[in-house]
Amino acid sequence: MSVETVLLDFHVTPCLDDLVYVRDVATVATCVAEALRQDCLEQGCISSAFSYSAIYSGPKDCMFTIKHYFREGLITLSIEYFKINQDDALLFDYAEVERLERLVTRNLDADYGASLPAIKRCLPKSPYLRSSDDRIMEYKWEKLLFSERSPYQLVEIFSSADFGNCLVLDGFINLAESDLVYTHNLMCHGKQAYKGKEVLILGGGDGALLHELLKEKPKFVTMVDIDEAVIRSCKEHMRSACGTVLDKMETDQYKIIVDDACKWLKTYKEEKKQFDIIFGDLTDIPVHEGGSTWEFVRTVVKAALSLLPVGGKYYTHCNGVNAKSAVQYFEKMLNSIGVPIEIAHTEAHVPSFCEKWIFYQLTRKEGAITEDVNGDAAVAEEDKKVEAPVANGADKKETKEEEKTEPAKEEKKEEAKKEDAKKEKASPEKKDDKKGGAKDLKDKLEVSKEKGLTKEKSTVDKKVKKAK
16 A cells, blocks of 8 residues: 655746636646546635646545646646555556646647656655665665664665665665675775784674675774674675674674774773774765764764774775765865874765765874864874974063063052951951961961962062063
């Protein structure tokens, strides 16, 4: 069962004459009734200074709306109907939709007509997913093999004739059995040597990257993924992509850790452990700047880069080529991340994504890592000490200004203290209260502080005189 919506549109000569545009709407309604082989009843109309609309009911509880934007000469036709099965469809196939489009175009004497195949709605599982730049893509799922909402995301695996079994996370396609090109581009297959290398995978719960890496004979691979449901589902339904690597959590070649990647990055940093190559196979780079996802991405990338030796590699995926803002924001973040790196990227068309994807290759360069202050890289204390001589001239100017203003500040403090002494004489009761205990101690401390300030004042006065 589903609800289907058929959309058509036409272009006619713009006209402000209400007799003309009302007649055009009636013409379209007559064509629909002819195509459906049954009379349709007008249920109401809406008129404004910019458009005229009419709503009709028809067979099998269908309804359709015709809207005429008469100033622009645009007419839209939206037909909605309930379908129990294919035999019960109001419009049996797209060929019938095209026949209706030609019929209306001819009767309106329109410049052109256009139509879309029926949009399928209200299904238990929608066949529609979005591209990286929010274009609608329809997939033909044959069967839902796995569905579970983990504490982190909705994990689904569908079978399809086009791409094999497909892993879908929160409504976005993550990987399909057809997508070896994705894994090979992420790992720079054929360009990067892995033999004898210590490798860390952040994410990668589908097991495809781990499976391909082990073919390259690395020294050891550690994989950290937070979602056990992804690992479990792919072990059962994505075996052509992951092989047998998810059958065991640890061997002498690799170890799979089900935990938070950020936690382990922190642990490895405390242990001063380094990796030759680190993969970021986590979330896609978000399209809009700001927000918690961007903070997460920045934290992960910077922490991972800090675990690399000079010449070490960080490989990650970004987003589709049409998600231009995401790519720009990501490069902007990399350039201000506070770690000396060389940035490169490659592109490849991924079959199940139905679009070209961007992959980044970051190489750690020599140089100090700067600490983050409020999300921005700030120079660490050691670097500040090195840079101090450069700013010597400015420091001298600031010191002279401080020396000039210091005597004036001391004079104000002395005047304030004289006023306090007068007040104390005027109220002897308060003075007696200060004797003994913590109050007496505080009074003594203030006296000693006053003496220290007086000495400091005389020293500053001498410096000022010498400067003159």
